[in-house]
Amino acid sequence: EPEVTQTPSHQVTQMGQEVILRCVPISNHLYFYWYRQILGQKVEFLVSFYNNEISEKSEIFDDQFSVERPDGSNFTLKIRSTKLEDSAMYFCASGVGGSSYEQYFGPGTRLTVT
Amino acid sequence: AQKVTQAQTEISVVEKEDVTLDCVYETRDTTYYLFWYKQPPSGELVFLIRRNSFDEQNEISGRYSWNFQKSTSSFNFTITASQVVDSAVYFCALSRISSGSARQLTFGSGTQLTVLP
Numbered sequence: 001e002p003e004v005t006q007t008p009s010h011q012v013t014q015m016g017q018e019v020i021l022r023c024v025p026i027s028n029h030l031y032f033y034w035y036r037q038i039l040g041q042k043v044e045f046l047v048s049f050y051n052n053e054i055s056e057k058s059e060i061f062d063d064q065f066s067v068e069r070p071d072g073s074n075f076t077l078k079i080r081s082t083k084l085e086d087s088a089m090y091f092c093a094s095g096v097g098g099s100s101y102e103q104y105f106g107p108g109t110r111l112t113v114t
Numbered sequence: 115a116q117k118v119t120q121a122q123t124e125i126s127v128v129e130k131e132d133v134t135l136d137c138v139y140e141t142r143d144t145t146y147y148l149f150w151y152k153q154p155p156s157g158e159l160v161f162l163i164r165r166n167s168f169d170e171q172n173e174i175s176g177r178y179s180w181n182f183q184k185s186t187s188s189f190n191f192t193i194t195a196s197q198v199v200d201s202a203v204y205f206c207a208l209s210r211i212s213s214g215s216a217r218q219l220t221f222g223s224g225t226q227l228t229v230l231p
Contacts, residue, residue: 031217043159043205045218056218091159101147101209101217105159 002026004106006092012112013082021077021109023092029104030097032075034067036060036088037108043091049075050097082113116141118208118222126228127196135191135225137206143167148182148189149207149219159205165189167211196229203227 005024013019025032034046047057049067066078075094079086089110093103117140127133139148150162163173165182173180177194193200203226207219 033218035219042223043207043219043221045220048218058218089157093159095217101211102149102161102164103217103219104161105151107156107158 004092004094004104006090006106006109008109009107010110010112012114015084015113016081019079019082019111021079021090021092021111023075023077023106024073025075025092025094026104027073028096029094031055031095031103032067032069033093033095033103034077035091035093035105037091038088046077079111082111084113087111087113116143116146116208116210116220118206118220120204120206120222120225122225123223124226124228126230128230129198130195132192132194133196133227133229135193135204135206135227137189137191137222139187139189139206139208141208141210143210145211147209147211149209150180150189150191151205151207151221153203153205153224155202162191193227196227198229198231201227201229 007022032049035043036046037043045058047061047067048055064080068076089108091108092106095103119138122136146167148165152160152162170182179192181190203224205224206222209217209219
């Protein structure tokens, strides 16, 4: 069964460094998302991406964040200058679109900023 | 604005007991989707069910059942004859129905279910 994959599973970085989190969505899906979950808290929406552009973004998704779909398979989240409060689990999700609203999540990348 | 409330932060039951997880939502939209996701200790988010706001029929899938009541803005999830493997955090979520691309999920804070042997 196709699934969303994410790499790395765990990333440790120093404050101020740039990180890129990578995702490979399910191949026939058209909608792509990033969510984050600070330890022990709810899952929060960051950004959605459709037709090669950002369709929605939350207040969390400020100028330090960017997303890209550099080729036909990868979907990346870049944090330009990490802060301690960026430490969280980052989930990528994808959906087919059309009348299907289900989103299928990857296993997540745990980002630790020290 | 949309909001999902899961008032039960933690529930503990003994195996084979039935357990109901509560979900209450707020939205100004007249049509929307509701979801349940499971997050086992391994951390991934597993899709369980999607429900349309215009379909109030309850749904059963094996030991799982869902009770959607639009009048009380609730979408509760019942696990019958719980098993240890059901131990996880369960999230309720809400999405507007959009002809465009605004389909992001608004999650509740989750309910940690522990099933004891």
